[in-house]
Structures are given as structure tokens and as C-alpha cells.
Amino acid sequence: MNNDILCKLGISLNAMQEATADAVLHTGKDVVVMSPTGSGKTYAYLLPLIERLDASSDDLQAVVLVPGRELALQSANVLKDMGSGLRSMPLYGGRPTMEEHRVLRDVKPQIVFATPGRLNDHLDKSNINAETIKWLVIDEFDKCLEFGFQDEMMSILCKLPNIERRILLSATESETIPKFVSMGRTVQLDYRTDEENIPDRIRLYTVTSPERDKLEVLRKLLLSLGDKSSIVFLNYRDSVERTASYLKEYGFTVSWFHGGLEQREREAALYRFSNGSAPILVSTDLASRGLDIPDVDNIIHYHFPETEDSYVHRVGRTARWDKEGRTFFLLGPEEHLPEYVSKEHEEYHFTESSHKPALPRMATLYIGKGKKDKISKMDIVGFLCKKGGLKSSEIGKIDVKERFTYVAILRTKVKEVISLTKGEKIKGIRTILEEVK
Incomplete structure (x- = not known):
């Protein structure tokens, strides 16, 4: 396991993650993992998977199927934060397939996190080379089945002829692993700790x-x-x-x-x-x-x-x-x-209180420029500090999207920042800056 990545993330592996990594790296078998929500299943499959993928190749080598776009986005962000050198991309509905295809050609991801319907769309249009994909991960496979994705997943499996390894993960037990997944020899890891799966914490x-x-x-x-x-x-x-x-x-x-x-x-x-x-x-x-x-x-x-x-x-x-x-x-x-x-x-007993609701420490700003405009997190920090009068300690989480950016800043500074940055340019480009409410 890459200790540099673990140090960067500031984590040590739990028993489930160690067993999953060992099964993926050292057995050559397909792996089924059942473990409670919040136990770190995303890291459990990504940490060993990145050791098996070739970052020097432009080929798409792994597909992670997920039941919804939120999980696709978050899983891609987890991989990005790991700093493995691998390129990834989330694929999901709600935006034009053609736009995603253009990004696919530019990014050349080695791994994609995709909803079943959208992945089928790209495969049908030959936007993705199915021949190079060797790894298939189905995250929350019970939810994929519950959402009625059986037909879509079956179709995907028929279109991926060279799958060598499969990893299935879930917090709850599915009645059956679908036959179309075609799992061979498997390692089954069950880390559900008690009848309810509700931690003592x-x-x-x-x-x-x-x-x-x-x-x-x-x-x-x-x-x-x-x-x-x-x-x-x-x-x-x-x-x-x-x-x-x-x-x-x-x-x-x-x-x-x-x-x-x-x-x-x-x-x-x-x-x-x-x-x-x-x-x-x-x-x-x-x-x-x-x-x-x-x-x-x-x-x-x-x-x-x-x-x-x-x-x-x-x-x-x-x-x-x-x-x-x-x-x-x-x-x-x-x-x-x-x-x-x-x-x-x-x-739970609480006394009648006359105090007002607690106000949040942070507020979110929308900036109308993003990756398409070659804007980076450091550009955002520089802009807010130089033009908006903020200290770096007053800036929180920054999320640069394709066409816009979300950034958290101290709530008490919002009006001042919006006033100071009105009409100002970021990297020479005029933009909109407003609070997200």
C-alpha cells in the first residue's frame, strides 16, 4: 500500500480496508465487500486499485458503477485528493453526453465513476474504448439493484469484453449477486458488526x-x-x-x-x-x-x-x-x-429556549468562472485576498467546477467582499460573484 498517500490523507487503514486491499492486491480473485456505511469503502477499493492501474497510459482501465451522480462526483473528488497521478472523471445524466465526450477526449481518464445509464450511452456512441477496461467496481451494488439498474448493468457487462477483476461493495446484503456480473472465484468479506449495523458510537x-x-x-x-x-x-x-x-x-x-x-x-x-x-x-x-x-x-x-x-x-x-x-x-x-x-x-429532554438559531460561521460564494476559463484554486485565493481583502485563514473549502466555482468564506465578510470585487477581473476576465442562499 502506498504509504505516502496514507500519510497525505492522514489516515490509517481499518480491518475492512486492510482485508480488501489484501484481497485485491494478492489473490487475483473477484472481491465482495459488505461493511457498514461510514467505514471507508471508497478508500478500501481505491487504494489498492490505483496500484494496479498504469498512470503513464492514456487508456481507460477501470470503471466504477455508482447508483447516482452525487456518489460519482464525490468518488472522483476522493481520488483527486489522494494525489495518485491518475486521471478520473465522473459520468452522469443531467448534462449533454456530447459535452462529457469532449471532456473525455481532453482528460483521457484512466478511471471513470459512472451511473449505469450514462455509461451505456457513451459505450453505445463509442465515446469510450471498451477494449482497454480491465477492472469493474460496482459501489453500493444493492442500491443499483434497488434502483432498477439490472438491465443497464447487464448491457454494460455485455459491452465490456475484457474485464479481468470485479469488486462489489455494499453496506447491506443483496439477496443475490446478479448472475450477469459473472463473478468467478470470489473473496467474500463481511464486516457488518452487529444485527443493526449501527455503531456503538x-x-x-x-x-x-x-x-x-x-x-x-x-x-x-x-x-x-x-x-x-x-x-x-x-x-x-x-x-x-x-x-x-x-x-x-x-x-x-x-x-x-x-x-x-x-x-x-x-x-x-x-x-x-x-x-x-x-x-x-x-x-x-x-x-x-x-x-x-x-x-x-x-x-x-x-x-x-x-x-x-x-x-x-x-x-x-x-x-x-x-x-x-x-x-x-x-x-x-x-x-x-x-x-x-x-x-x-x-x-431527549430540552428546556424551552428563547435564544435565536445559531448562525453559521461560513457562507458560500458563487463565482461565474471555472476550469473552462483556466481558473484554479490558487487563482481564487489570490483574487479574494488581493481584491476582496480577505486573509487566507478566512477562506474555506473551494470547489472549482467546469464553468463556475463555489468557495466558502467567513459569513461576516460576505457583503464586504462582494462590494470590493464588484467589476474586478479574475485572471483578466470579468465575472459574477454572489452569495449562494
Whole structure:
């Protein structure tokens, strides 16, 4: 294993990651990994995989299938942060295939992270050379099946004639591994630690609401949690928007997230939550998988998870790696904890508080230029410091997209920065700079 990368990431491998790496590097067999959400499965397959790929070749050598674009984007970012020298690219719907094809030709990735439908599209159009692909990874393969991607995945397998190794990963057990995956000799690694897959580092609370409409109890709970990061899960898109609007009216800084939003809206919502600009994310179960946000303190079930698997994945957003977390069930009249929740719990009591919602430390700026304009993170830092009057310590997470950039800065500096940079150029180009709300 590349110790330089491990040192750069500041991590040491857990038992699941070590076993996965050993199976990938030393057995020559296909590998199936089942391990709880938050245990580091992305690193588990990427760390050994990058040792098996040739960074000096322009050939596409590995395909990672994922159930949604958020996981595609985040997995590509994980690989980028590892600094392995390999080029990668996320492929997903919601943008023109032709545009992705142009980027594919420019980037020449050795690995792609793709949703099944979009990968099929590129294969059908011969935008990708299927002959050079030797590795197939299916991340969250149970979710891929649940989403109905069987036909798309079967089609992909038929179009990839030279697959030599397969790696399948999941937090929950699929009833069967699909026959079309055509796995040969396999190493099966099961690191699900207990019946519920809920780590002991997570404390479970119930919060009783005297009314069926639990918004007032949610408001009081969030007040008591202060500036800690919290995800509020609901089962319906309209419920997400209603709840988010209610909380905003009471002064909370909120992002909301569901499948009905446009791609850019979804990316902005996740970015504001992950960089500390919005401490509360109100979401459907779409946010229960594929989000690598390391420091979520609280999971709140406004609506109960519809299945035990949904519960496992929701709760897996907190207490990632070795951190601790809390999960709260809001119980309306005549509601009781679902039968699958066997973990010990306690009633959460909070005193009536008159203080206002905690304001976030950071805010997110949108800058209307990105990679297409040859803009880098250092260009953004230089621009904000020189033209916007910021210190580097007042700038947080920067995410340079193809055509625009998100950057987190101190919330108290937003108006000043927007005023100072009005009409200014970044690398000689005029641009738009505005707060993302």
C-alpha cells in the first residue's frame, strides 16, 4: 500500500480496508465487500486499485458503477485528493453526453465513476474504448439493484469484453449477486458488526411531539442543538420543501435536497452543508447514501425510515470512521419506534429556549468562472485576498467546477467582499460573484 498517500490523507487503514486491499492486491480473485456505511469503502477499493492501474497510459482501465451522480462526483473528488497521478472523471445524466465526450477526449481518464445509464450511452456512441477496461467496481451494488439498474448493468457487462477483476461493495446484503456480473472465484468479506449495523458510537434518542405536525418540536430540538451539523430526513419532496421553508421563517440557515431539484441546485445545497455555510440539511433519503461529509453530528428522523436498510444508511451519515454521533426519532401521537430499532434509546429532554438559531460561521460564494476559463484554486485565493481583502485563514473549502466555482468564506465578510470585487477581473476576465442562499 502506498504509504505516502496514507500519510497525505492522514489516515490509517481499518480491518475492512486492510482485508480488501489484501484481497485485491494478492489473490487475483473477484472481491465482495459488505461493511457498514461510514467505514471507508471508497478508500478500501481505491487504494489498492490505483496500484494496479498504469498512470503513464492514456487508456481507460477501470470503471466504477455508482447508483447516482452525487456518489460519482464525490468518488472522483476522493481520488483527486489522494494525489495518485491518475486521471478520473465522473459520468452522469443531467448534462449533454456530447459535452462529457469532449471532456473525455481532453482528460483521457484512466478511471471513470459512472451511473449505469450514462455509461451505456457513451459505450453505445463509442465515446469510450471498451477494449482497454480491465477492472469493474460496482459501489453500493444493492442500491443499483434497488434502483432498477439490472438491465443497464447487464448491457454494460455485455459491452465490456475484457474485464479481468470485479469488486462489489455494499453496506447491506443483496439477496443475490446478479448472475450477469459473472463473478468467478470470489473473496467474500463481511464486516457488518452487529444485527443493526449501527455503531456503538451513535446514541439514540426519542423526542415526543404532542401534535401530529412535528415542526414545532423539530424547531425546539434544532435550537437545543446549537450550531452542530444536522440532517433532517423526510420521505417526500414536498415535505422537505415545507419543512425547510418553516425553519427558514424562524431564522435557521438551511439547505434542502431532493431528486426534484436541478443538478446545480443539488450541488449547491450539498456544498453549503458540507462547508459549514448551512448547518442544517433537510432531505429525502437521497442524502442517505453516497455523501462523504465527515462531520455530521446529528441525524433527525422527522419521518420514519421506510425500511431497515434506509435506517442503516441514514444513521450511517454520522459517526463516520471513529467519530461519535446522535440520532433522533421524532414521535408524534401514537407513534412508536419501528420494530427494527433494537438499539437502546433514551428520551431527549430540552428546556424551552428563547435564544435565536445559531448562525453559521461560513457562507458560500458563487463565482461565474471555472476550469473552462483556466481558473484554479490558487487563482481564487489570490483574487479574494488581493481584491476582496480577505486573509487566507478566512477562506474555506473551494470547489472549482467546469464553468463556475463555489468557495466558502467567513459569513461576516460576505457583503464586504462582494462590494470590493464588484467589476474586478479574475485572471483578466470579468465575472459574477454572489452569495449562494
